[in-house]
Amino acid sequence: MILLLTPEESLSQISASVRQKRVSMDMTQMQLAGQANVSLAVLRKFEQTGKISLESFVKLAFVLELTDALISALQSSTGHISSLDSLLAEERKPKRKYAYSPRKRANKKNA
Numbered sequence: 001m002i003l004l005l006t007p008e009e010s011l012s013q014i015s016a017s018v019r020q021k022r023v024s025m026d027m028t029q030m031q032l033a034g035q036a037n038v039s040l041a042v043l044r045k046f047e048q049t050g051k052i053s054l055e056s057f058v059k060l061a062f063v064l065e066l067t068d069a070l071i072s073a074l075q076s077s078t079g080h081i082s083s084l085d086s087l088l089a090e091e092r093k094p095k096r097k098y099a100y101s102p103r104k105r106a107n108k109k110n111a
Contacts, residue, residue: 011050019047021064036063 005013022032029047033040036059043060046052052060061067 008050015047015050015052018060018064018066021066025064032060032063036060 022029027035029043030040032038033043036043036056038056038059042052042056046056046060058067058070061070
């Protein structure tokens with residue numbers, strides 16, 4: 001299944017998932033930050049806003065045992081999107097609705 005999320009929604013969901021994993025492993029922010037060698041401020045900012053450097057994110061993923069899942073997710077790309085703008089434009093296109101044509105009904109009766 002492909003989720004069509006905005007970049008902001010993606011950041012929010014990723015940071016929420018990382019926080020949930022941290023909590024499920026019964027770790028405090030301070031413990032995770034220390035084990036990942038990331039400042040507590042960076043971890044707090046990430047959990048609140050979703051913003052973090054890739055290096056810090058990978059450090060957190062390693063401590064939370066998420067690196068294998070992360071690498072697998074990146075390797076199993078299912079489609080090609082040329083640009084974010086084209087994806088958003090596709091999303092905005094109205095779905096065509098087809099009405100039943102009275103002519104077709106008349107043609108069927110005459111046949």
